[in-house]
Amino acid sequence: MATAAARGTVGGRTHDAPDGAGDGAGDPLVGSAGHERAFDAAVAADERIEPRDWMPDAYRATLVRQIAQHAHSEIIGMQPEANWITRAPSLRRKAILMAKVQDEAGHGLYLYSAAETLGTSREELLDKLHSGRQKYSSIFNYPTLTWADVGAIGWLVDGAAITNQVPLCRCSYGPYARAMVRICKEESFHQRQGYELLLALSRGTPEQHAMAQDAVDRWWWPSLMMFGPPDDESQHSAQSMAWKIKRHSNDELRQRFVDICVPQAESLGLTLPDPDLRWNEERGHHDFGPIDWAEFRDVLKGNGPCNEERLSRRRRSHEEGAWVREAAAAHAAKHANGETGATRT
C-alpha cells in the first residue's frame, strides 16, 4: 500500500516477504481480520497494493492468472506478426514491424516480472502456458494471411488492447499498473503505425485497397471478442471490479471501442463488416450486431484456426532452446567466482 498510514495499520508484510522484518507479531490488529480490513480500506482509498503488502489469496491468484495471461498473449502475439517480417514489402515497413515484435517481447518480460512479484516465476508460468493450463488472448489464434493483416492487427487488435489496458494503468496492484503505463505508451504507437499502414493500402492501388478491406473484414469480429464474454456471463468481473483490478465492464469497454473505431474506419475509407452497425441517438452510442459467442468459446477451447500451431511453435522454440539455457547456466556456475567469462573490450 502506498501510504505509511496504511502500512502502519497492517504491519505491512506478508508471510512470504523475503525478510520477514516488520512482521506484525504483537500487533493486536494483525490478525487476518485486521489485514483484510486494512486491505479493503486501501483499495477503497485508491491506494496501490505493493508486493510486500498483505493481500487476500484470491486477489493474488486472480492477479497471477490475469498478468500471466497478459504476458503469454504478448509472447504468442509475436507469431502472427513475425509471420510477415521476412516478407514486408518495403525496408521501412520491415524495420517498423521488427521493432514492434521486439517491443512485444519486451512487454512479455515486464509482465512476467510483474507476475513474479506475486511469488511465481517465469519458468513456472511458461510451463503452464506450454501445458495449456494458462491461456493467452483468443485473438492470436487467427492467421495473418496477407500483409494488410499486419495493419489490421495494429489498428484493431492493438486498439482493443489499449482500450482494455488504459484503465489498468489505475489498477490496484502497483507493479501491474506501472507495467501498463509503459506498455500503453508503446502500444499506442503501434496502433498509429497500424492505422497508417492501412491508410497507405486503402489509398493505394485497387488491389491494395481490397487487401486492406479483406483484412478488416476478417479481424473486426475477433477484435470485439477480445473484451471477453458479455457482462452477464463474465465469471470474474464482479470480484475484479470490487478489487479495482478492473475498472469497467467488458461490455462498456467493447462499446467504447466500437464508438472509437467507426469514425476511424470512415477516415480510412474502409467499411466495418456489420450490417447492424448504426448510430443510436438516444444512447449516444453505436448499436452493433450480435457477436458469435459460439465461435469465441470454440477458439478459447483450443479449436480456433491456429491454436495448435501457435502452441506447438512456442513449445518447439522452448524445447529447441533448452541446450542454450543449460549452457548459459553451466557457464555461469563455472564462473560464479570472480572471472565472469565476459570478454573485456
Place this chain on the structure above:
Amino acid sequence: MVLSHRLGEWAGNAPVLEEEVALANIALDLLGQARVLLSTAGDEDELAFLREERAFRNLQLVEQPNGDFAHTIVRQLYFSTYQHLLHTELAAGDGPFAPLAGKAVKEVSYHRDHAEQWTLRLGDGTDTSRARTQRAVDALWRYTGEMFQPVEGLDIDWPALETAWLERIARVLLRATLTVPEGPRVGAWAAGAGRQGLHTESFGRMLAEMQHLHRSHPGATW
C-alpha cells in the same frame, strides 16, 4: 540487409525472451545501416526488392541460413568482429563512408560484445553446447576469407585487417575452450564469391521470400 533478414527469421523462435529482444535489436541496427548505404546508392526499396540474386554483392557469410543458435552466434561473431575493425578504420579516415562508419561502429561494438559473450557461454558451457559451437565455428570458417578481398573504392590495409581479425577471433575461441579451425578460408567453393554476385544456393530462396510481395504489386507504394 541480408544478415538483418536472417536475424529477422529468429523472431518468435529464440531460446530465451531476452534473445528475442537482442537479436531483433541487432537486426534493426543492421537494417538501419543498410538503408543508409542503399539510399546513398539509389532507391533503397528498388535495390532491395527488384535486384536479382546475381546482382547482390553481399558476402556469402551473411546469407548463410541461421542453423541452430550456435550457428547464428558464430556467424555473428565472425561478421561483427570484421565489421568493427572495418568501420573503425573507415571512421578514422576522411572517405565518403566515414560518417556512416562512425555511427555504425557504436552499434557494432555492442553486436560484437553480444556475440563474444555467447561464444564464451556456449563454448565453455556444457558438452553439447561446446560440440554445437565447434561445429558452427568449423562450418562457417570457409566463408571468412572473402571478407578480406579488396573492395574497389575502399582504401583499407586488408592484410592488416585480416591479421587483427584472426587475432581477436583466436583469442575469443581459445577462451571459449574451442579450437581455431585449420581449414582453408578461401577456395574453389567460393570462386568469385558474393562480391561478384555468386552466391550460395539458399540465397535465392531467401530473396524469393523477401521480394515476393513487393514484386507482386509493381509500382505500388507501401
